[in-house]
Amino acid sequence: xxxxxxxxxxxxxxxxxxxxxxxxxxxxxxxxxxxxxxxxxxxxxxxxxxxxxxxxxxxxxxxxxxxxxxxxxxxxxxxxxxxxxxxxxxxxxxxxxxxxxxxxxxxxxxxxxxxxxxxxxxxxxxxxxxxxxxxxxxxxxxxxxxxxxxxxxxxxxxxxxxxxxxxxxxxxxxxxxxxxxxxxxxxxxx
Numbered sequence: 001x002x003x004x005x006x007x008x009x010x011x012x013x014x015x016x017x018x019x020x021x022x023x024x025x026x027x028x029x030x031x032x033x034x035x036x037x038x039x040x041x042x043x044x045x046x047x048x049x050x051x052x053x054x055x056x057x058x059x060x061x062x063x064x065x066x067x068x069x070x071x072x073x074x075x076x077x078x079x080x081x082x083x084x085x086x087x088x089x090x091x092x093x094x095x096x097x098x099x100x101x102x103x104x105x106x107x108x109x110x111x112x113x114x115x116x117x118x119x120x121x122x123x124x125x126x127x128x129x130x131x132x133x134x135x136x137x138x139x140x141x142x143x144x145x146x147x148x149x150x151x152x153x154x155x156x157x158x159x160x161x162x163x164x165x166x167x168x169x170x171x172x173x174x175x176x177x178x179x180x181x182x183x184x185x186x187x188x189x190x
Contacts, residue, residue, distance in 0.1 A: 127167035135160020
């Protein structure tokens with residue numbers, strides 16, 4: 001097959017060929033990028049909810065462990081007080097018992113501390129990480145559905161902020177319930 005001769009590199013035929021080639025290559029690039037982003041979104045929509053679930057379960061356990069720790073510390077202090085009452089001479093060898101456990105529970109519940117102290121607990125750190133994962137999951141789901149970053153970012157931020165508020169509300173509720181159950185008098189022998 002003979003090749004047509006082209007006199008000038010800016011001939012209409014040359015421009016048409018180059019424009020078509022450019023369009024085909026650009027379309028192939030776009031398809032590859034779209035496929036990669038789609039696969040990453042699917043991976044993210046499987047991975048992020050799984051991590052969020054593990055995080056929420058760990059958060060719940062961290063809050064419960066904190067409550068149990070304070071309750072056990074209160075019991076230890078009561079036993080130590082018994083030592084001091086039964087054998088006052090131990091005062092030379094042991095430091096006195098700590099503050100009342102109910103005070104510690106009130107402090108842990110955020111009653112007498114600034115709000116931002118919640119962020120300094122293990123449960124608080126988990127709450128932040130969980131909230132980012134939850135917000136990211138919802139934002140990614142919106143982006144996968146709509147393809148619009150402008151729609152997914154606000155959804156992710158709002159959902160994450162709501163999750164953070166929910167985590168801290170849950171943490172305060174658990175501490176409040178523990179504090180209330182600690183103030184219930186224990187019957188003799190029980």
